[in-house]
Amino acid sequence: MSKPLSESECKLAVERIQRFINEVEKVIVGKRRTIKLITATLLSCGHTLIEDIPGVGKTTLAKAMARASGCEFKRIQCTPDLLPSDITGTSVYNQKTGDFSFRPGPIFAHFVLVDEINRATPRTQASLLECMEEFQVTVDGVTYSLPRPFFLIATENPIEQRGTYPLPESQKDRFLTRVHMGYPEHEEEVDVLKRQEHGHPIENVEAVLSPEEIVELQKFTLRVHVADALREYIVTIVEMTRRHQEALLGASPRGSIGLMRMSQAWALMHGRNYVLPDDIKELAVPVLSHRLILHHSATLKGITQTQIIESVIHSVPVPIIR
Known part of the structure; x- marks a missing residue:
C-alpha cells in the first residue's frame, strides 16, 4: 500500500x-x-x-x-x-x-x-x-x-x-x-x-x-485516497450505463478505472489528498460518454450519450463520506 x-x-x-x-x-x-x-x-x-x-x-x-x-x-x-x-x-x-x-x-x-x-x-x-x-x-x-x-x-x-x-x-x-x-x-x-x-x-x-x-x-x-463507498459509487454509475434502456452498450471496467483515476487527479488539482463524490460527478461525462453505444431508436429521438450519463448521475444516490 x-x-x-x-x-x-x-x-x-x-x-x-x-x-x-x-x-x-x-x-x-x-x-x-x-x-x-x-x-x-x-x-x-x-x-x-x-x-x-x-x-x-x-x-x-x-x-x-x-x-x-x-x-x-x-x-x-x-x-x-x-x-x-x-x-x-x-x-x-x-x-x-x-x-x-x-x-x-x-x-x-x-x-x-x-x-x-x-x-x-x-x-x-x-x-x-x-x-x-x-x-x-x-x-x-x-x-x-x-x-x-x-x-x-x-x-x-x-x-x-x-x-x-x-x-x-x-x-x-x-x-x-x-x-x-x-x-x-x-x-x-x-x-x-x-x-x-x-x-x-x-x-x-x-x-x-x-x-x-x-x-x-x-x-x-x-x-490520493479513494474511500470504499466512493469505489462502490463509481461501479454503480458504470453499471447503470450498461442497464440503461437507451444504451446498446455501456461503459467497460476500463471506464470504472478511468473515472477513479481521473477523480484522484481532480482532487489533487484542488489541493486534496482524498476524493469527494462531487469529483466523480464532475468527471463522469468526459470519462464515460464516449464509451457508450446508443440504440438506433435513441439516436433518432435525439438522445445523446451526455444526456444518458447525466440521467444516471441524477439517479444514483450519493454516498455519505464520514
Whole structure:
C-alpha cells in the first residue's frame, strides 16, 4: 500500500499545476475547464480525444501544453495514405554493418498530437493501440519502450464525414477522456484577436515544468485516497450505463478505472489528498460518454450519450463520506 499524500506534497502539486495552467492560458482564452480536464488526463497517465469543429484551437492547445510542460513534442498529421510504420518507426538495413537499425517514428516523444485521427485508415489507427495502452511499440518482433511521460492528444472533426474512417469502439475506449472546445464568447474572441495582433502568443509560452516533475505528479495522483463507498459509487454509475434502456452498450471496467483515476487527479488539482463524490460527478461525462453505444431508436429521438450519463448521475444516490 502506498504512503498517503502529505499536506506539503498536495501544496507542491497545486503550485506546479496552477503554474502550468496559467502558462497554457497565455494562448488559450476562456477554456479553463477544458485545460483542467486535459491536465487531469495527463496526471492520470491517460490520453485525450478533442472532438470539435475546425479552427477553435485544438492543435494550438496541444502545442501550448507541450511547451509549458517542457516535454518533447511531435505531431502526426493523419491522411488516408499514412502507414503504421510512419508512426511507430521502421527497421532500416545498414549496408556497412550488415545489420538492421531501428529508426524511431514520431510516436517516440513525450507529447504526441495525432491530428484528424479519423482521416487515418483503420489499420493505421490500430497501430496506436499498443502505444496508448502499454506505452511501448513493437516493430519486427522487438519491443521499444516509449518515453515517460507519454501523452497522446488526438483531434477529430465530427462534422465532416467525407474521406474519414470513424474510430472503432476499441480505439475510443483507449482514450481516458473526450473533451470539446466550443466557440469562444464574444469578449473572449476579441481578446484572442488582441493577443494575436502582432504575432502568435504561443511563442511566449515557457517551460514551467519538466518531464521529471510531471512523472512525480503522476505518482502523487496514485496516492490520493479513494474511500470504499466512493469505489462502490463509481461501479454503480458504470453499471447503470450498461442497464440503461437507451444504451446498446455501456461503459467497460476500463471506464470504472478511468473515472477513479481521473477523480484522484481532480482532487489533487484542488489541493486534496482524498476524493469527494462531487469529483466523480464532475468527471463522469468526459470519462464515460464516449464509451457508450446508443440504440438506433435513441439516436433518432435525439438522445445523446451526455444526456444518458447525466440521467444516471441524477439517479444514483450519493454516498455519505464520514
